[in-house]
Amino acid sequence: MTDWDQHAADWDERAAVQTYAVSAFRSLTSLAEATDFNLAGCSAFDFGCGTGLLTEHLASVCAHIDAFDTSPAMRDVLSAKIDRHQWRHVRLLDQLPPAPQRYDLIVCSSVLSFVDHYPTMVDRLLRHLAVGGLFVQWDWELDPSDDQSHGFTREEVRRTLAEAGLASVAVGVAFEVTVDGSTMSPLIGSGRRPRPDS
Numbered sequence: 001m002t003d004w005d006q007h008a009a010d011w012d013e014r015a016a017v018q019t020y021a022v023s024a025f026r027s028l029t030s031l032a033e034a035t036d037f038n039l040a041g042c043s044a045f046d047f048g049c050g051t052g053l054l055t056e057h058l059a060s061v062c063a064h065i066d067a068f069d070t071s072p073a074m075r076d077v078l079s080a081k082i083d084r085h086q087w088r089h090v091r092l093l094d095q096l097p098p099a100p101q102r103y104d105l106i107v108c109s110s111v112l113s114f115v116d117h118y119p120t121m122v123d124r125l126l127r128h129l130a131v132g133g134l135f136v137q138w139d140w141e142l143d144p145s146d147d148q149s150h151g152f153t154r155e156e157v158r159r160t161l162a163e164a165g166l167a168s169v170a171v172g173v174a175f176e177v178t179v180d181g182s183t184m185s186p187l188i189g190s191g192r193r194p195r196p197d198s
């Protein structure tokens with residue numbers, strides 16, 4: 001199991017994670033445009049925020065962001081950024097939000113393959129998604145024929161999001177970028193919380 005605290009201090013110095021965050025945010029804005037989801041002024045929950053590389057991009061468009069990560073050292077890095085930027089609209093949580101809290105957008109960037117049980121965590125997170133809200137996850141694509149491969153298959157993501165009750169579920173390659181000679185092509189999975197009568 002990864003000790004994420006150990007990675008916090010130099011996480012932001014890695015070119016690959018910086019590029020990943022920029023590319024993930026671009027893929028989010030493309031998805032929002034394509035599906036008529038208004039990112040501007042939305043409320044967001046950044047689950048598994050790490051040092052806040054994606055949070056930083058969200059902070060430029062969202063009206064309010066709650067961010068949570070289980071690693072105190074990762075949270076400390078984001079906390080320093082919040083202070084430095086004087087972001088009053090970004091709140092760092094040290095646990096999952098309380099039950100009544102609902103968001104227009106929930107993002108999970110490269111975290112769901114690390115939780116104990118993926119479908120249970122998706123169910124738990126979706127309690128916080130407003131009706132009409134958008135859920136988005138980015139993860140490595142699992143190659144079942146490769147023992148060293150990590151992540152999810154497209155079918156696993158599609159099934160999990162659909163069984164959790166999301167509508168308009170879509171799964172595909174989020175982006176493809178090459179950093180230091182290695183190419184990243186993670187999956188993006190998304191869905192909307194349907195209106196009760198739809």
Ligand SMILES: C[S@@+](CC[C@H](N)C(=O)[O-])C[C@H]1O[C@@H](n2cnc3c(N)ncnc32)[C@H](O)[C@@H]1O
Pocket residue numbers: 004005017021047048049050051052053054068069070071074108109110111114115116
């Ligand atoms: C690969 S990093 C991604 C961080 C950030 N989302 C990014 O894109 O830079 C994975 C993060 O997931 C966090 N994490 C792992 N298990 C978690 C859990 N059960 N709940 C919340 N965060 C978790 C780790 O602490 C770590 O910061």
